[in-house]
Amino acid sequence: MAGLVEGGIGDNLNTVLRGIIPGLNTMDTPVHPSHSSDNRSPANDSTIIDISTDEGGGGDEGDTDQGGNGAGGGQTVPEMRGLRSILDRTILFILLLAVKILIDHRLGLFVVIGLVGTFFHHNGNLKQQVILKAKRKIFSLIIMLVFLLFNIFFVYYIFSDQHLYRSLIFCQPVYETMDFWMLLWIVGITDFMIKYMTIAVKGIVTILPRRCLSFKRRGKIYLLIEQFSQMYRTLTPMPIWIQYLSNDPETHWSINYGLVLLYVIFKAGSLIDKLKEVRAATKGICFDVQYGVHLSKGEPPVNGQACPICQDDYTDPIQLQCKHIFCDECVSLWFDRERTCPMCRAKVADDPTWRDGNTSLYVHLF
Template sequence: MKKEKRSVLVTFWIIIFLTGNTLYLYHTFRTEELYNSLIFVNPNIDSLDIFNLIWVVGITDFVLKFFTISIKCIILVLPRILLAFKSRGKFYLVIEELSQLFRSLVPIQLWYKYIMGDYSANSYLLSGVLIILYSLCKSFDVCGRIGALRKALKVLCSSQTFGVRASSQQCMEAGGVCAICHLDFSDPVILLCQHVFCEECLCLWFDREKTCPFCRAVVIDTLRCSKDGATSAHFQIY
């Protein structure tokens, strides 16, 4: 029995809802061909002023967020035989970092088109300066995203253990009940601080925290904030 109560039906409903919204959005604005932005092609917009630019970038960013959430939902409902529960946080982290990297790359061609279209006819110098400034800012941003993705891949490839398998005697001494889920122990693990918890409960806990749930002793050194499946809410405007 799952300690983390999840409804497969609700998860699939979320996927259908996000997919339906995306299809409806692109169908409504099909003449503008907004989906081109997803493959680094300019949409079919005659005049790309600042308002149209923010509009296209915003829609594309939200669609990519929907896509990221849908992939995480699929990971969530995978059976244990395909993906161990304790490994899912690592996949959430990699998916999130990949998403943020792709979201930072998508607006580049739109901003180049806007800068060159608005300023090149009036001032080649101003257009060149803006292109250089934008390219520098974007380079730092992309390099940071690539670095974060490399760290996430290292986490994915590494094996992390929180403790050792607890014996029946140790489980009895701990009261026979997990302090996190308040149910009988399932695959119990004892930490260095000698506190016993379910392995699945610990995986969920250490996706958000780095200390023992009971005594707050530090168990892991680094906390990856996206391992709990959270999707970044920031708006990738540039």
């Protein structure tokens, strides 16, 4: 009887607590033996009330939220895998398209590779021969000239139906349709042909004997040839681009001529810069640059009886501002490649670009 009364009271108390404090956990839980002060029967255990605090309930909710966030985070894994799969397929398609383009334009690709390789070979060979001065190999330079002229003739002969040589005189080549790729092809071929001609002209200057042209002045000649070449290569693409921008039947004439006007304005700035460079190179030939003070025959050299550059007796010795002495011709050739003294690295000369026989690799596509 007492057990029934206690059980009923316990049930009623749980019901009341659930109504008053919803956050309380009134679920019946068994009591651990270590928490019990006496030995009760299993029937009596049901009357013990386990009231959890808010922290426990909050912990349950937190666990639930964390589980939800974990599930949400887990959903990003399939999305990332799907994105990676799409990227993989896209890259494969791009590679497939690139292979198709290479196959369709294999002749042009082989020509471009041959042009670039030929340019690097002969440009490097010319620079080496310029450094050798009197020890240059005349026969090697003659072979280079013949090979360059043969390459120019061969390219124009292979594509004779397009009359690409007309671009050299600012005329339009022959083509069926002028699209963007055809434009790049014509401009690129013309630019490389002018480069070959530039290297050939520099080769002729290198072959000239010393009595015709001193080695001291050749650097200025190389610079002038290069500046004229770059200005010419800046002008040759203009007729092709003007034709391409102005002849679009699907676009209104005002837009076409507006594009041409913007292009001409853009090119005008480049042409003005090139004209200034050509003018400066021309003045350099007319006026001899003095890197130091010429010494008289009676003055003893400061740094030994031999020139540090040529390791031979001084010829027309010149003393730089840093007090080091060299042959005038030797130090002039040195400053065609460097800006500093060979001994102490003190800055003496201006920018030596293009005075060493080098030709610009930059392709003037526009």
